[in-house]
Amino acid sequence: MKEMTDRNIRFGVVVFPGSNCDHDAHHAAGALLGQSAEFLWHKDHDLKNSDVIILPGGFSFGDYLRSGAIARFSPIMKEVIRFAQDGGVVIGICNGFQVLVEAGLLPGALIRNSSLRFVCRFVHLRVENGATRLTNRCKQGEVLTIPVAHGEGNYRTDPETHRRLEENGQILFRYCDKQGRTTPEANPNGSLDNIAGIMNEEGNVFGMMPHPERACDPLLRYTDGRKIFESIINSFVRPATEPELVSIHNGGR
Amino acid sequence: MLQVFLAKVHVTLRKSILDPQGKAVEHAVATLGVVGVDEVRIGKYIEFRVDGKSEQEAREAAEQVCRKLLANPVMEDFSLVVEPQ
Numbered sequence: 491m492k493e494m495t496d497r498n499i500r501f502g503v504v505v506f507p508g509s510n511c512d513h514d515a516h517h518a519a520g521a522l523l524g525q526s527a528e529f530l531w532h533k534d535h536d537l538k539n540s541d542v543i544i545l546p547g548g549f550s551f552g553d554y555l556r557s558g559a560i561a562r563f564s565p566i567m568k569e570v571i572r573f574a575q576d577g578g579v580v581i582g583i584c585n586g587f588q589v590l591v592e593a594g595l596l597p598g599a600l601i602r603n604s605s606l607r608f609v610c611r612f613v614h615l616r617v618e619n620g621a622t623r624l625t626n627r628c629k630q631g632e633v634l635t636i637p638v639a640h641g642e643g644n645y646r647t648d649p650e651t652h653r654r655l656e657e658n659g660q661i662l663f664r665y666c667d668k669q670g671r672t673t674p675e676a677n678p679n680g681s682l683d684n685i686a687g688i689m690n691e692e693g694n695v696f697g698m699m700p701h702p703e704r705a706c707d708p709l710l711r712y713t714d715g716r717k718i719f720e721s722i723i724n725s726f727v728r729p730a731t732e733p734e735l736v737s738i739h740n741g742g743r
Numbered sequence: 744m745l746q747v748f749l750a751k752v753h754v755t756l757r758k759s760i761l762d763p764q765g766k767a768v769e770h771a772v773a774t775l776g777v778v779g780v781d782e783v784r785i786g787k788y789i790e791f792r793v794d795g796k797s798e799q800e801a802r803e804a805a806e807q808v809c810r811k812l813l814a815n816p817v818m819e820d821f822s823l824v825v826e827p828q
Binding site for chain 1: 756760761763764767787812813815817818
C-alpha cells in the first residue's frame with residue numbers, strides 16, 4: 491500500500507455506458523475535496539495510476555439482464571479486479587455496488603426494492619464501523635444524512651455470510667431514523683438487516699447504495715458525504731497514527 | 744462436424760428469496776377474482792444458438808454461459824434445455 495503525505499490522492503472514476511453519477515463523483519473528489527480526479531473509460535485497460543477507484547452510480551448498460559451484470563465484463567474491470575486483489579481501494583456507489591457484487595468482489599446480491607418503486611430521497615445512515623478506510627472521519631454510531639436513488643438496492647445474502655459480515659465488522663452503514671434506530675420504516679428498499687453498505691474482509695473494497703458524492707456541496711444543503719471522502723483521503727495520509735487502521739492496512743495484499 | 748443447437752434458458756429468483764414482482768402479480772390475480780392462484784414467480788426466458796461437436800459439448804458451453812452470466816447463483820436458479828436445430 492502506498493503511503494503519502496505530500497501530494498493529492500488520485501481518484502479514478504470508471505465511466506460505463508449509462509453511468510450518470512460519474513461527473514458528480516469526479517466533482518466531489520476533485521473540485522470539492524481538492525484531490526486529483528480522472529475519468530477511466532470502461533473499454534480502456536489503464537487505471538492511470540489511481541490510488542482509489544470509484545465505480546459510480548447510474549444504469550450501466552441499461553441495467554440489461556441484471557444491474558451490473560454486463561458492466562462486470564467490461565475490459566477495465568480486469569484491471570479493477572486485479573487492483574482490488576492487490577489491496578487497492580475500490581468504492582462502488584449504487585450501480586457501482588451492484589457491479590462489485592456481480593464481479594464477486596463483495597458478497598451478496600442486490601435485488602428489486604421490496605416496494606417495487608424507484609426510491610429517490612434523503613435517508614439516515616448509522617455508522618456501524620467507524621474504523622475503516624471509508625468511515626474513519628465518522629464517529630461510531632453517528633447518523634449521516636445522504637440520499638439514495640435506486641430501484642434495486644435490496645441487499646440479500648445467506649445467513650452464514652450475514653453472520654460473518656456482522657462478526658468481522660464488514661457492515662459499514664445501516665438505514666435508520668433520525669435518532670439512529672434501525673426500524674423497518676427507515677429501510678427504503680427492504681434490505682436484509684437494514685444494510686446500506688459493506689466492505690470486504692480485507693477492508694479495501696467498499697460498496698454502498700447511498701450517494702455520498704451527492705452530499706458534498708454546501709449548495710445541496712447536506713454535506714455528510716464529505717466525511718466519506720475525507721475518510722478515504724485520511725486513510726492515505728496518516729496510516730500509522732490510528733491503531734485500528736494499521737491492521738486494516740496490513741490486511742491488504 | 745459442428746452441429747447447431749438451440750439453448751433455452753429460464754432464470755428465476757431462488758425459492759428462498761422473496762420475489763416482490765411475483766407478490767405484486769399475485770395480489771393482482773386476487774383482485775381479478777381468480778381464486779386458487781399463489782406462489783407467482785417472475786423470471787426471464789433467454790434463448791441462443793450454440794455450436795458443438797456433440798449435444799454434450801454444446802450443453803457444456805451453454806451451461807457455462809448460464810452459470811457465469813445469465814444467472815447470478817447468489818439469488819437465481821436456471822433451467823437449461825439444449826435441442827438440435
